[in-house]
Amino acid sequence: MNHVIDTATMTVPFLCVIILYCLILTGLGWYGSQKNKGLSDYFTMSGKAGAILTGIAYFSTQYSMSTFMGVPGSIYHVGYAGMSVSVPGIAFSMLIPALLVGRRLITLGHRYNMLTMADYLADRYESTGVRGLLAVLMLIFLVSMMGAQTIGGGVIFTTYTGAPEWVGIVVMGVTVMLYCMAGGIRSIMLTDLIQGILMVVTAVVTFFVSLKLGGGLEVINEKLAAMDTNYVSFPGHNNSYPWQGYVSMIVMWSFFAIGQPHLFTKFFTMKDHKTMFKAVILGTLGMWFSASFIEWCGVTGIISFPGLEGKQSDFVVPLILQGGLSPILSSLMIAGIFSAGMSTISSLLLTATSAASRDLYQKILKRNATDEETLRLSKVITVCLGIIAIGIGIYKPGSIFQIVLFAYGGLGIWAAPILLGMYWRRTTTAAVYVGVISAEILYVLMVVKFTSWSFGFNPLIVAWAFAMVVMIVVSLLTKPASEATIRRHFDDLDRRADAA
Incomplete structure (x- = not known):
């Protein structure tokens, strides 16, 4: 009809x-x-x-x-x-x-x-x-x-x-x-x-x-x-x-x-x-x-x-x-x-x-x-x-949906450095570079050519999980942020929350 x-x-x-x-x-x-x-x-x-x-x-x-x-x-x-x-x-x-x-x-x-x-x-x-x-x-x-x-x-x-x-x-x-x-x-x-x-x-x-x-x-x-x-x-x-x-x-x-x-x-x-x-x-x-x-x-x-x-x-x-x-x-x-x-x-x-x-x-x-x-x-x-x-x-x-889905996924990978940076003091700058760049490359490859790599899931989920693993490993091998930065993002905020 x-x-x-x-x-x-x-x-x-x-x-x-x-x-x-x-x-x-x-x-x-x-x-x-x-x-x-x-x-x-x-x-x-x-x-x-x-x-x-x-x-x-x-x-x-x-x-x-x-x-x-x-x-x-x-x-x-x-x-x-x-x-x-x-x-x-x-x-x-x-x-x-x-x-x-x-x-x-x-x-x-x-x-x-x-x-x-x-x-x-x-x-x-x-x-x-x-x-x-x-x-x-x-x-x-x-x-x-x-x-x-x-x-x-x-x-x-x-x-x-x-x-x-x-x-x-x-x-x-x-x-x-x-x-x-x-x-x-x-x-x-x-x-x-x-x-x-x-x-x-x-x-x-x-x-x-x-x-x-x-x-x-x-x-x-x-x-x-x-x-x-x-x-x-x-x-x-x-x-x-x-x-x-x-x-x-x-x-x-x-x-x-x-x-x-x-x-x-x-x-x-x-x-x-x-x-x-x-x-x-x-x-x-x-x-x-x-x-x-x-x-x-x-x-x-x-x-x-x-x-x-x-x-x-x-x-x-x-x-x-x-x-x-x-x-x-x-x-x-x-x-x-x-x-x-x-x-x-x-x-x-x-x-x-x-x-x-x-x-x-x-x-x-x-x-x-x-x-x-x-x-x-x-x-x-x-x-x-x-x-x-x-x-x-x-x-x-x-x-519309194809473009939005692809772009949303490319940015969604940044949830890894955000969450690790906010909840794990040991996360390092080197880990962000290695984890995000490698995950972005993996994401594009899964979307464009190697769709089977995602095991039936959306490629973003697999790429993000990969970024998390890579960031954790690299962070354990590289130098963390300075004490001043850690204090600003963790200790000071936690003390403020306890006071509130």
């Missing part, structure tokens, strides 16, 4: 909603620019952000275009087993990092004015080289992830207006570029607040619309079971999720959020530990609601819109919205999907900017550069990186 979006009835409402939406976001960017007083404000709001802003900003950043299109599309071919994989992994992607590294990062950020993930790693391992290595990898992987998000914007724009994909890619990219350049993290968090709320509303509304189209949940489940009992049981239709894949996806999206610089730095923006606790509750609830409801639509859509094949299944959510809502309301909900891409792009763009302007320029290439000079350069770099991301989106080197 062929299902298509009715472009004729959707173009005008869609354009009106998207234009108004982009203007509001640009206005928030201007507002944020009036509040910034320096580099620390630009990148972390000087560590003064409250629970609502940080909680919603975290989950808005984590949830991308793939969450609202690619994931429901993949679940459409699997059934409930797909939800059992995706929902736990995504919903706990803030809770686990907060428990493992959040408290220490807030303390370190406030005490030593740390603004980036590289600030932490360079200080812990007493190495400018580690800063440079991370900054270069961040630029490669983060800009690739940005490009992937713009692809989704282009596809939606084409689907609803008939215009070329590059038009939507440029609209999304330029809007994000403008408000990021203007106000930095403050503008991003303010826009994330709107985008996060819109994402939750879109997820809930789409789910209940899908129930109405399918005749109710009981009827939908009965029809699914009649088609194939594996749609309502594990491991899913066509045995889609063997246990290795099940474990991999949950661990990837929850635990490895620790190694993602754009999520890592959110802890530097938080006011204090109480703020983090409230933000985690709010962010986790937001992620759980959004993930559960929007991904459930991939299951209910099997009945409402049967016969979607290949990439057509990525449009199951837009099809549900158009089939059950008026053009105006449907367009407003589609703006929620647009939000998922824009909120992720904005944080990726600012984090990549910090890698170039602070980590490479101010801390390595020109160490006497002032914060004011670095801030001016940051705005120029934001534009340059935004243009590159737009170019990647237009060129489209791969699917």
Whole structure:
């Protein structure tokens, strides 16, 4: 059965909603620019952000275009087993990092004015080289992830207006570029607040619309079971999720959020530990609601819109919205999907900017550069990186999910030096170089050619485990950090925690 979006009835409402939406976001960017007083404000709001802003900003950043299109599309071919994989992994992607590294990062950020993930790693391992290595990898992987998000914007724009994909890619990219350049993290968090709320509303509304189209949940489940009992049981239709894949996806999206610089730095923006606790509750609830409801639509859509094949299944959510809502309301909900891409792009763009302007320029290439000079350069770099991301989106080197998955894995390996550096005093600088570089090479080899080396797991899990083993061995054979650094990162923090 062929299902298509009715472009004729959707173009005008869609354009009106998207234009108004982009203007509001640009206005928030201007507002944020009036509040910034320096580099620390630009990148972390000087560590003064409250629970609502940080909680919603975290989950808005984590949830991308793939969450609202690619994931429901993949679940459409699997059934409930797909939800059992995706929902736990995504919903706990803030809770686990907060428990493992959040408290220490807030303390370190406030005490030593740390603004980036590289600030932490360079200080812990007493190495400018580690800063440079991370900054270069961040630029490669983060800009690739940005490009992937713009692809989704282009596809939606084409689907609803008939215009070329590059038009939507440029609209999304330029809007994000403008408000990021203007106000930095403050503008991003303010826009994330709107985008996060819109994402939750879109997820809930789409789910209940899908129930109405399918005749109710009981009827939908009965029809699914009649088609194939594996749609309502594990491991899913066509045995889609063997246990290795099940474990991999949950661990990837929850635990490895620790190694993602754009999520890592959110802890530097938080006011204090109480703020983090409230933000985690709010962010986790937001992620759980959004993930559960929007991904459930991939299951209910099997009945409402049967016969979607290949990439057509990525449009199951837009099809549900158009089939059950008026053009105006449907367009407003589609703006929620647009939000998922824009909120992720904005944080990726600012984090990549910090890698170039602070980590490479101010801390390595020109160490006497002032914060004011670095801030001016940051705005120029934001534009340059935004243009590159737009170019990647237009060129489209791969699917949204493929690009995001690859880049996420490349950065996830950094969870090894973060965790060992935070919990094992003996971890050394040499271990970071050897462990990370060798693991990155192994990861790329497994993705590109030697897939059997991963034993059925996602290559990131195997590469990270390899990095941990190598780092432990090398650390035992090489010189640890100085006593002053160990005291700063362990003894002083532990005494502060005991006093609290």
